Amino acid sequence: MKKEITILNETGIHARPAAIISKTAGEFSSEIFIEFKDKVVNAKSIMNILSAGLQKGDKAMLTITGEDEAEAMMALEELFNSSFGE
C-alpha cells in the first residue's frame, strides 16, 4: 500500500526523527520504503532516511508491503503527522 506524507516539523528529518522512523519501521516485518524525488530509501535504515534530506514541507510517498502493512502504515503516518513530537 502507498500513501503520501508531508514533513511537518520545523527542522525536517534530522537525526532524531530519522532514528524514530527507523526504529518504528524496524518493529514491522513488512518492507517499508520512502520515495522522495528520484530516491527510494529503506525506512528501516537511519542512514538511508537521513540521506534523503527531507525538509519541512516536502511531500514523500510511503510504500509498505507485507503482512503487517496496515499496522505499519498507521504507526508511521501517525509519526509523520505528529511532527515527531517536536
Added chain:
Amino acid sequence: MLKGTAASPGYAIGKALVLRNEAIKIEKETVANVEEEKERFSSALKKSKEEIIKIREKALVNLGESKAAIFDAHLMILEDPELIKTIHQKIENNYNATFALKETADEFIAIFEGMDNEYMKERAADIRDVTDRILRNLTGQKATDLSLLDEEVIIVAHDLTPSETATMDKDKILGFITNIGGRTSHTAIMARTLEIPAVVGLNNATSVINDGDFIILDGETGKIDINPSQDQIEEYKRLKDAYEKERKDLEAMRGKASITKDGRQVELGGNIGTPEDINGLLRNDAEGVGLFRTEFLYMNRNTMPTEEEQFSAYKKVLEAMNPKPVVIRTLDIGGDKNLPYLKIDEEMNPFLGYRAIRLCLKENKIFKDQLRAMLRASIYGNLKIMFPMISNLKELLEAKKVLQEVMEELNQEGIRFSDDIEVGIMIEVPSAAIISDMLAKHVDFFSIGTNDLIQYTCAVDRMNEKIHDLYQPFHPAVLRLIQMVIENGHKEGIWVGMCGESAGDQRLIPIFLGMGLDEFSMSPISILPARKLISSLSYEEWKKHAENMLSLSTSEEIIEYVDRLKLNA
C-alpha cells in the same frame, strides 16, 4: 602565530598533545571462507556496540541526556540494515570484512559530505566515528585514549569525534585546537558545553604544532601562539585569571534574585525568537520571557502557519518556562518583509506603514488564528499577551475586543484556556508614550520597546550608516519618555518592563533601575552580567542620579555622568 575560528571562550596555556591517529591500514584481500569472515565482522560489531553503550553511559553522567542521545544514533548506525546488507554482499563476493566496511562507509560518508546542508555534513562525522570504531576492532589497532591522560594538555587534532569528546577526562584537558570545523561543528558545540576554550578550523594545526609544544590558546580571538615568549605567557596568565574571576562571579549570580543592595527586586527576562532559544534562556538563568517574537512562524514559507503549528510552538515555550512568565508578542510584520502569501504592497516607509497591530486589525483571520493558538496554549504555563506598535487608544481597544471575541468563541466550543492572562502593549511609538497615562487604564503591563522608540523619537533610521550617530539611546528626550511611561504605569498600578537592546546595556540599566523599571528583558547572554551589576547598585542612589540626569541637555553629558560614577565606584 596561527589564527582560526574562536569556537569556545576562555584561555588555555599549556603543553600540546597532538592526536595523529594513524590512518587505519586497510588492504583489499580475497577471502575464501565467507562465513568465517562474516563471523569476524559480526564479532567486531558486537564489541563496538558494547563500547558505544559504555560511552553512552559515561556521556549521560558527564554531558546529560541530550548529548548522550547522539550515541543512540550511533547504535542505530551500527545496526543499520542497509549498511550491514551492503557489507555482507561484499564479503559474499570474497572481499575481506575490513575492506568491505571501509568501502561501504566511504560511500555513505561521501553522500552526506556532498549534501547542501551543514547539519547533514556533520552527520558524516558520526558515520566516520562509528565505522572507525568497527574498523579498529576488526584490525586490533588502538586509538589514543583520552580518558587516560597523565597531565594537563591542550588537544590538537584534525577533528574530535563524538566518542572522543564524550569519554575524555575533561579535568586534564585545557583546550581544543582542530584543523577543521566552524562555530557549529561538533567539537565547537562540545567545547562550549564542557566550557573548554577552543579554536577550530586552523587547516594545518596538526602539522605545524608538535607534541609537547607550549601553546597559548585564545578562545576570544581565535589566536594560537606556539612556544611564546615569557612576556606573552605572563600577559595571558593575567587575561586568563581575569576571565576566570569574571566567570566565577557570574556563576555566583545563578539562582539568585535580581535585587539591589538596598533590597529593590526586579525581574530579568530574555528575548527569544524561536522555541529552540529556550535552551539559552535556561542556561543563563532567565526569570521569564519578556519578549517572544512570533515572526519566525510566518517567515521562510509559502503558506500561512496553521493554528496547530502556532499552538505547538507557544505550548513548548510556556511549558518549558512554567511557572515563569512568558510574554508573547502578536505578529509584528509589515512591508519590509516579503511574505509570499500575504500581499502587502511595497511602501515608501515600511516602518511608518501598514505593519504589526495595524495589519492584524485589518487581517482579522491572521490575528484571530494567532490569538486562538496563544489562548489554547495558555493552560500550559504563565502566558501574557502583548500587542506591538500601538499608537492610539482606539487601536488598543479594538485589539482587546478581538481578543474578547476569540475568548468567547473558545468558550462556546468548550475549549479551555487560562482565566488569568495579563494583556499588555509595547510602548515603542512616541504618541503611545505620551498618552501612556490613558493607555495604562486598559492594560495589565507596558513593555518599552527602545529600538523603535529611539528610532521614532529621534526620527533616525537605525540602518542608515550616515546618520548612525543620531540614534541615541541616551538622548534626554528618550529618557524623559521612558521616565514618563514608568511613572504613568505605576500610577495605575501596572508593571512596566523593557524589551529593547537598551534593557541589557550595562550603562543604561542603572538609570532605568533608578527610574523604577520593574522588568528588563534582554538577550539571554546579558542576564547574569545584568544581575551582577544590579546586585552592586543602590536603588535609592540611582533614583537621585536618574533625576539629575533628566536635567542634563545632551546625550553626551548623560553618558559622561554615568561614566564618572562608574570610575568613582
